[in-house]
Amino acid sequence: MKTSKINITALVLILIALSAVYYKHEKLGLPLKPAEQSDVWTVEAKIQFKANGGPAKAQFYIPRDPPGFIKLNEDFISSNYGLATEQNALNREALWAVRRAKGKQVLYYRMELTRDGSESKPRTQPRPAYPPVPDYDEPLGAAIRALLSDVRSHSADIATFTRELLSRLNTPKPDQNISLINKAGQGSVEWVRQLIDILAGARIPARIVYVLPLQDLVKHGTLVPWIEVHNDFEWVAFDPVSGRQGFREDVLVWRTGDDPLITVSGGEPGEVDFSISRHALSQVSIAEQWARQTDSRLMDFSLFALPVQTQNVYRIILMVPLGALVIVMLRNLIGLSTFGTFMPVLIALAFRETSLLWGVIMFTMLVVVGLALRLYLEKLKLLLVPRLAAVLTIVIMMIALFSIVSVQLDLERGLSVALFPVVILAMTIERMSIVLEENGSQEAFKLGTGSLIAAIIGYLVMTHEWLGHIIFVFPETLLIVLAITLILGRYTGYRLLELWRFRGLIKEADKP
């Protein structure tokens, strides 16, 4: 009955932990694997203009909720300028102002972005009126009308109409009409403006959208005009040159509309230069940055809210319960005996500082030397506490010596021994010497190797990359550890080594 209660408690704990993990993984995008990385784009706009000497103002369009992207971070670098940002339904603007400015002025806007896997919201704003049919200049008008009636007969709705129109305009073998229309040069701003005019001829509302093609290591990027048409429900984007519908994954929508990108008052017209770079960032930091931008409460109460230094401490501390679980298993399932209950966990923590092989070598060496000295101290008949203090002193001197020698031998590993928890070592030596004296060398060796094995297994578990990632990113998984511990707490079966211990009884009973 008690056992079933514990099982239910354990089950509830596991369910809570798993649902929390599911939520954080699915909704916040925290990755389940440590190596998962995503591309992060850094886009920097450099704005330059010449100021006249009086008050200067610069108005610059910046992206507002670019479809398909999550903004992780943004920076305005503008020395002595005052900064304000404004946004309307379509665009966002940065407004820089300064009382006095003379000569060359440089302002920066920098943002970090990553792809958003989820579907982006439809762009519905604003609902346009149907444009009037413009009066085209002849002979261009005749060419446009011919093209429009041709396209109309080959299309079903606004999107197919636009696509058909674009494919005819971009055909490799243009006829006379199209050559006339394309005089402005395909892809140029004038050409796209003209395209809007042409679409108005079919009473299709269209607008210009400036996008930034994202490419790694671009130094002088420029915005490219795209076109959006309204299909009575939402704005549908088209690459005017390829005719493809929708924003590609590698284009960043900078702004909508055809006003000048930058407006400078109190100076000469400005120039804008874009530079783009890409780097990989772990999804954890992306999720963390994003959650900070969106003010997610859950992230506020996560370990990521702590200062990095504290975070690093918790990366270690949170693994200790796992080490304890290993000890529970080794003792209650295997039957391994160790010095003290959780001493091996502490030794394993010490190994973290040194790497495993070096840790084991140094640990064994220090214990052996320490033990020899401790047995000598026994001859001096010292009281327990002074003797412990003496062992501690000797251990510290040995560690210092170890570091000095390893530097002389160019072994960098030896240096990290300085962080080796000295007290643990001193206590191990002390306990080992008592066992050695009381129960003989066999028992001391048994306990010593038992502790070392437990420490090695504990180390391997506690430094496991994936486990470390899971526990730190999803600390609620410690509830699972707790649940397993509870279940093991009711295990009344044999320990593995007991099968060996009682083997004589089986042999005897099986005798004919």
Place this chain on the structure above:
Amino acid sequence: MKMPWTRLRELGIVGMNQRNAEFIMPYNQRRYYPLVDNKIITKQRAIEKNIPVPQLYGHIELEHQAAHLPALLSQYTEFVIKPANGSGGNGIMVIAGKTASGHFRKSNDSVVHIDEIKHHVSNILSGMYSLGGETDTAIIEYRVKFDPCFENVSFKGVPDIRLIVFRGIPLFAMIRLPTRQSDGRANLHQGAVGVGIDLGTGLTHHGVMQSRPILEHPDTGFPLTGIQIPQWDRILEMAATCYELAPLGYLGVDLVMDRELGPMMLELNARPGLAIQIANQQGLEPILKYAQTLGTIPASAKRRVKVGKLIRQKFARESA
């Protein structure tokens, strides 16, 4: 081919986890542990219940009292120094006599200087052998002169009798015989021989050493089986009475046979080990499970001994 754990289950062998979860935790309340962990308290309570114990010569609680040690010890030629809260036979120093020059002599014939004894006492006081590492008291007591009935089957040291008393009913018994390997100590882990004792008759059967069956004592060569333990019913009654001085349902009772004073209770154990199953070639489980189902337990120790014998008869080993 059955798996070893299935076989052990069938044989009713209790493992460490089962012992802790099913017998120690439900039957032994922690608050009674000091009664058995502190040997001075155990001794006092035993005297109240008329259970013979080795006489307490004195105890040392504070470091400066160690100065009186030579005066105290000068009255005795044989004694035992041990920690009041020790466990597993650790920290016990046995002085077996004096040399001609007036120095003390240990049971293994090595000479000890008084300073060594003082050092040992201060080690005990500083908590080196106590369970929690807390400061302890050293006790000096009568050294048991062991009964010649075990002379042939022990190597130095004192053999002791271990009984498992469950709910006040003595149910299992074995005798632990020191060997050369165990350095005169009656500790099975250190290589002492464990011999099962038939609860009904007090006759020994089956010896084990380091988990292996053994017929003769490894050092003396005498047979281990068929030895009659003297005053067996008295021993059983004493063990059953121990339940009254420390109400622990699952209790280990250690007794020794003194040549002149007969059986004496040496110490009680709240976490008795499982080696007794090996010595008896029989599992504890069916017997303890049966004793769990008993409704009323007789109030008198004598009656409980009778119940214990009846239970063991009921679960007699098939091969015996």
